[in-house]
Amino acid sequence: MKKLSYIILCGVLTFGCEIDEQINPNAPAVENIAEGATETDLNNLVTGVLARMRNSYSIYATATGTITRELYLFDADPRNTTDLIGTEGSLDNDSFYTTANWINRYRTIKNCNILLESLPAAAESVSAAEKNGYSGFAKTMIAHQFLILWGAYFDSGIRLDVEDPDNFGPLVTNEGQVLQFVRDLLDEANTELNGAEFSMVFTSGFAGFDTPSTFAQFNRALAARAALYAGDNASALTHLNDSFFDISGDLSIGPKMIFSTTGGDLLNDLFKTPGQNGNQIFASDTWVSEAQAGDLRVQNKVTQRAAPFTKSGIMVNYETNLYTTSTSPIDIIRNEELMLIYAEANIGTNNTEALAGINAVRSAAGLPDLVGTVTVQDVLVERRYSLWGEAHRMVDLRRTGNLTETYITLDPVTTTDEDGNVIPATQEIFNQFPVPLDEVGN
Incomplete structure (x- = not known):
């Protein structure tokens, strides 16, 4: 994937973005993009968005996964265990x-905003329909990034108005306000995608979602996720009807972030070489022991070690096999999640369809059908195993009131006391991350 080298991306959000004054014979400066952007300029910005959105996703996935005890990252930094399970007090x-x-979510949003700001004065060769395509793309991706930010920081607060770096x-901090902002943005994007034209080039991860109509299906899938998070089940079902949701389809279908070994590109940092000790993701033993017998999701996602491994007083037996190579793609959203959204959104109104959604997923996992009345707890169990290691668990437990030691x-x-005795360590369950230090008071 090409790197967007002629834009100097912003650091921590508080400091905004500074553009170096320079002449680049191979790429236009940001000032030129803002006044007469060509199709090539706009496509380079799209490439930059798709590249930047991958940065630090692995940190988000492992940190939230550790908070909910679905996994642990054992590497050289002890904070991945001690801090995130609360043995050291509050999060830093x-x-x-x-x-x-x-930082990286807002950098991606900044790239999207540059794209949006460049559209009004774009070159005459860029048609109105193409401008709608770029705008629909950018707003969809901004909404996706804000969903991740809300998932991580919740009522610690996030900034929604970041178009002006000087203001x-x-x-x-209001959850309803954040989710409504995201939903409105997705609706705006969907309207623009209707009748738009795409002249941009997507990565192979968007194969099947690289036309205005199919990208709109991705947009509606995100809208269904956001509606579910907001407790609006009726809208979630409506959006699923307009998405790529297929209750009889392939569970893996959906747009993905891709990686490569090309110089300057990124590898999938959630892939870990089997058998290594110093940099490995482990499933919680309870994630395995509490699974239903015969669940293929457990067999496919983790591998048992030859012997237990211990770090920071945590003993584990199962290492990740979620991604098989360093260039395995990461799902942004896929049909398996949409099936579970369908099941949850039908609870209390149409149990037959709730069962259909949950049993489509269970069947693929080699499990027998559920019978009776589907509950939210039933769906949470399936989401726990279907979406393991994909940064969903903390949001799922929090939004359903289950992010406690009860669930x-x-x-x-264990830890060691001042006399050298091994004793049980006190743990804490966090429900969000704090706003970064540089944002406090600004």
Whole structure:
């Protein structure tokens, strides 16, 4: 994937973005993009968005996964275990697990905003329909990034108004306001995609979602996710009807982030070489032991080690096999999740369809059908195993009021007291990350 080298991306959001004055014979400066952007300029911005959105996603996935005890990252940094399971007290607002996700989500949003700002004065060769295509793309991707930010920071607050780098809006802590903002943005994008034209080139991860109509299906899938998060089940079902949801279809269908070994590109950092100790993702033993016998999702996602492994007082037996190579793609959203959204959104109104959704997923996992009345807890179990390691669990438990020790089985963790005795460690369950230090008071 080509790197967007002629834009100097912003650092921590508070500091905004500074564009170096330079002449680049191979690529236009941002000032030129803002006044007469060509199709090539706009396509380079699209490439930059798709490249940047991958940065630090692995940190978000492992950090939230550790908070909910579905997985642990054992590497050289002990904060991945001690901090995130609460043995060291509160989360640090100046550590990588707090700042990296914030920075890279807002950098992606900044690239999208540059794309949007360039459209009114774009070259005459860029048609109105093409401008709608670029705008629909950018707004969809901004909404996706804000969903991740809300998932991580929740009522710590995130900034929604970031178009002007010299005058950012306030931190918004109201969940309803954030989700409505995201839903409105997705609706705006969907309207623009209707009748738009695409002249942009997508990565192979968007194969099948690279026309205005098919990209709109991706947009509606995100809208269904956002509606479910907002508790609007009726709208979630409506959006599913306009998405790529297929209750009889391939569970893996959906747009993906891709990776490559090309110089300057990124590898999938959630892939870990089997058998290594120093940099490995482990499933919680309870994630395995509490699974229903014969669940193929467990067999396909983790591998048992030859012997237990311990770090920071945590003992584990199963390492990740979720991604098989360093260039395996990562799903942005896929049909399997949409089936579970369908099941959850039908609870209380149409149990037959709720069963259809949940049993489509269970059947693929080699499990017998559920019978009786479907509950939210039933769906949470399936989401726990279908979406393991994909940064869903913290949001799912929090939005359903289950992010507590009542619903999370804490793995035994030990520490050593001042006399050298091994004793159980006190743990804490967090429900969000703090706003980064550089954002506090701004």
